Amino acid sequence: MRLLGLLLCAFSFGLAQQAQNFHLKDGDRVVFYGDSITDQRLYTTFVETYVLTRFPDRKITFIHSGWGGDRVTGGGGGNIDARIARDIVPYKPTHVTIMLGMNDGRYRAYDQDIYDVYTSGYEAMVKRIKAGVPGVHITAIRPSPYDEVTRAPMAGGGYNPVLIQFSNYLNELAKRENLGIADLNGPVVQMLQRAQRTDAATAEKIIPDRVHPGPAGHLVMAGGLLRAWDAPARVSNVEIDAAAGQVKNADRAKVTDLKSGSPLSWTEVDQSLPMPIEWDDPVVKLAVQSSTFSESLNRESLKITGLPEGYYALRIDGQQVAVWSEKDFNRGINLSLYPTPMAKQAANVHRLTLQHNNIHFARWRSVQVPLEKDSYAKAGPAMTALDALDEEIIGKQRAVAQPVAHKFELVPATKEMTNIPPGFTPVFNGKDRTGWHVSQVNHHGKTEAWIVENGVLSGAQDRPGHGGILLTDKRYKNFEVYIEVNPDFGCDSGLFLRSSEKGEAYQVLLDYLEGGNVGGIYGEALQGVRGQAADWKSHWKTGDWNSIRARIEGDTPRIRVWMNGTQITDWTDTANHLPDGAVDGMIAVQVHMGDRWIAGGKHRFRNIAVRELP
Secondary structure (H helix, E strand, C coil), X not given: CHHHHHHHHHHHHHHHHHHHCCCCCCCCEEEEEEXXXXXXXXXXXXXXXXXXXXXXXXXXXXXXXXXCCCECCEECCXXXXXXXXXXXXXXXXXXXXXXXXXXXXXXCCCCHHHHHXXXXXXXXXXXXXXXHCCCCEEEEEECCCCXXXXXXXXXXXXXXXXHHHHHHHHHHHHHHHCCXXXXXXXXXXXXXXXXHHHCHHHHCCCCCCCCCCXXXXXXXXXXXXXXXXXXXXXXXXXXXXXXXXXXXEEECEEXXXXXXXXXXXXXXXXXXXXXXXXXXXXXXXXXXXXXXXXXXXXXXXXXXXXXXXXXXXXXXXXXXXXXXXXXXXXXXXXXXXXXXXXXXXXXXXXXXXXXXXXXXXXXXXXXXXXXXXXXXXXXXXXXXXXXXXXXXXXHHHXXXXXXXXXXXXXXXXXXXXXXXXXXXXXXXXXXXXXXXXXXXXXXXXXXCCEEEECCEEEECCCECCECEEEEECCCECCEEEEEEECCCCCEXXXXXXXXXXXXXXXXXXXXXXXXXXXXXXXXXXXXXXXXXXXXXXXXXXXXCCEEEEEEEECCCCEEEEEECCEEEEEEECCCCCCHHHCCCEEEEEEECXXXXXCCCXXXXXXXXXXXXXX
């Protein structure tokens, strides 16, 4: 036991030391300098958000000074002397990153004269920056790749090998000039290779024009720079022994009010936040899963031992994260891979990161540079006002990044509930109709033949021809609903979105009968809606459970529908046709009136869950 304690202490010290080794300290100022890839303000803002969320107690300032088309000699923003004097030196940075090379190679095969211009220009630039900002730490960035993985290489041996030669020179220069070095080429190429093997069509979208990555590529690039700065992987690490009712470990987290039993619950305050990742974006998801980003920079670990055999839903602040088995909890779960309130908080930080960078960019590129040779009396005050607004947003950004307490619960679940997508919270408890009610004013009727058995809600006509709808008590605006259905053939039902009490709604068709359609859109009791049928039969599993996932968003609704994981419908209305222009409503399931229902037939539903959208 003493040895185990020593090992745990050593491990904890190592994690603390990793955070301590991170290059950026409280009070540092960073200038990101480069060409159009830096000018995209994507890898740079990802880095900024990482630092803000991982070290919310440190006040570190970031300035984004990329300019499209730049080379080591300068470009559209002026020659290199003007750029350094205006876009680096006045900010008195403690750290400067430089990413140049994509334009310097001139998109052709290796040329010694071009290489010489790059190397001599880069060395002169480094000397000028050091002279203008004594003591500054410079990180030379190996330029991001020209994509010759998802497309054929450029004639003459390819262009990315030219960038690699430039990069190898930077390694040598870094040793001579005591610079930091960050590789934003190799990790992206490796990611592209893995992504290409997994999904070639989606992999092409990571760097759409072969030069400028989208957010997916920039996130991986940000990882390369952060690793060069010894950024810690750990967000937090919590381990709980459920059987003993004890917190075994809480690294970068504080756990209080632990209550054993069913449900197991506790309050947790993490010292930092995970990186916000757009898992709904298939390009981002592929890139992250094809890289080492999560394991090397985004580990938010939760381990729970001593649980009885079975399945458990993790809920944080009442929002369901996902359902796992006791074996999964025993192995440990990386919560950064899932939609949690912590991830949502981090996304809000990133939103503010983008806001304040947009304000600085407007000040710099719309006022300072284009008007610098004119004598407008209001130009100075305008820049001062924009600087003040920038600082106000930064203050809010830092406030939003601060630690927040969250209530964790581990609720017993069923194996079938593992089908519910992460981030969707059940609105049907599988036991009774709590949270739902039968409409008394719907034109289909008010059938009471809504029965709950063994986790399944079945709807039927309680007498021939008499149908109705069952509605949620709660109203929703922008949301996704997940539901599993297993109807008898000959039953006409529907999934109502933004429904009124009368059943006036946008309907996802569940017409499982001759000539029917499942997954298409219909305006239930709405005038002027031109619906859309879905090509659904090839995705439907006859005699089995089928998942339907519907997403509605916007005042003029856009509705998308997935069947068994495949999108089959993407429809946008021409206007909002709900009564009185309503933009919210209830969710409902239907039993159709009349003869569009087979005698004795049932429409079965289970695992009904909702994810609310901004």
